[in-house]
Amino acid sequence: MLKATESKIILGTVQMGINYGINNTTGKITDKDSHSILEYAFDNGIKTLDTAKVYGSAHSVIGEFHKNNPHKKFKVITKFPNIADDNIHVKIDIYLNELNINKLYAILFHSYSNYEENKNNLNSIIKLKKIGKIKYIGVSVYTNEEIEKTILDKNIDIIQMPFNLLDNNNLRGNVIEKAKSKGKIIHSRSALLQGLFFKNINDNTKVVKNLKNEIELINKISLRDKISILKMALGYCLKQKNIDNVIVGVDSLDQLIHNIESENTIITDNTVKSIESILINNPNLLNPSRW
């Protein structure tokens, strides 16, 4: 039976298009498995996908799913790779065609610098919004400074930012609340930091070594409060009232099933307090592009 209410989770699709992730041993998901994941997600209330032109075959995997399942069309958020020319209309038509949909839920600039470099194309994108080909315009950001600048920008509807057990309210301060009070739609990503929270703390990779103490603290809270790391990580993001949607990626159907099962976990104030006492002195350590 189809789930009636819409999930707060947005399914990430980078794993369907390329080899991705710090903890990934299986590589890119096969197209067949991606279709099973998409079907299970749709039937269980996840109605929005996060994708990007640079996620390898992700657009075509989604497009093929839509072609085979015309009654299970997702709302799709995609991102420009970079915009070196002015053919915005042509590009959007290509994306719609690849994805097999009539309208994009949102088009995002893949980074704040990408947005700044391509502001000259904004008017064309706004025109597409006016004629209904795109519902929202957004930017994928990383730092609080970028969020502050985006808050002041009336052309931007969606801010996508990292948020998780380590990149938590302690690090973000009141910037998310501020963005929400200015009417921005907030999407978080990196809920599981690419699976880093599940890594063995004695792992030899640079990022695990750098964040060993913090991953150890997460393990301790999980043991003390008898809550799995998965439930704690998803529960913490999903309970944030100023975050509209939480993007989560998976490598398998099994992971998606567990994530959906964990969706309604309630985490206690005491657990939240402990999570937010974890302070990261060097936020660059949380940025996967620097790992």
Ligand SMILES: NC(=O)c1ccc[n+]([C@@H]2O[C@H](COP(=O)([O-])OP(=O)(O)OC[C@H]3O[C@@H](n4cnc5c(N)ncnc54)[C@H](OP(=O)(O)O)[C@@H]3O)[C@@H](O)[C@H]2O)c1
């Ligand atoms: N700048 C941007 O705009 C940007 C950047 C990055 C990502 N994204 C988007 O965000 C999405 C999510 O990527 P992310 O980096 O934020 O990853 P994430 O959602 O924090 O982590 C996803 C990874 O966690 C692991 N995982 C998921 N469910 C699990 C479960 N139940 N049990 C154990 N492990 C589990 C899997 O990795 P393992 O199995 O390998 O451990 C999975 O690939 C992407 O698909 C993409 O759409 C956007």
